[in-house]
Amino acid sequence: MTATATAVRLLLPVIWNEREAVGSAFYLGDARAFSAFASAIVAGQPFDNGVPFHPSGWPFVLAAFYAVAGYDPTAGSPADPAAVKAFVALLSGLACGGAAVLARLVGGRCVLALIAPIAVFHFGHAVQGTVANTEALYGLLLAGLLAVMVLARRHAWFDLPGPTAAGAAFAIGVVAGLTSVVRAEFLLGCVLIGIHVAR
Secondary structure, three states, rough: HHHHHHHHHHHHHHHOOOOOOOOOOOOOOOOOHHHHHHHHHHHHOOOOOOOOOOHHHHHHHHHHHHHHHHEHHHHOOOOOHHHHHHHHHHHHHHHHHHHHHHHHHHHHHHHHHHHHHHHHHHHHHHOOOOOOOOOOHHHHHHHHHHHHHHHHOOOOOOOOOHHHHHHHHHHHHHHHHHHHHHOHHHHHHHHHHHHHHOO
């Protein structure tokens, strides 16, 4: 499922002739701001976040991709939009795979069978998987977080003595914190997760 979802997201910019565009005709969001933020990180320069606020989690991940791929805006080698779209497509495909794992954990094979085609071929989700915004990474982190929470509750990790309960709570806290740095709106989710873990 991850491979199919990634392939769909890799093909969309080719089909719509958008491989060299930062955004898409269907969705731009804050892709330009995130790309500029990541370039400033690579260049070691300050970035005026402005309004609306752009959390730094995704720009740092994007900057790490820029660094690994050899893009250096200070040396006149800006990031190739097609390569960025491929990176985002991979993250989005992994998020679909994470959603499949979560569906299997929560509802079994029937729910997985229902979720799989929607996750892979949903047009809006697929388009978001071609633009350098936070959705792909956010979806991946959220699916992972919810899967860990389901496993922790199912196997009663919080009821076990010693390091198991503490380790489970710590892992959930770390992933929830990273998710909040990617999407600030998730801070409310952290409060709800804390209540869920504590009960």
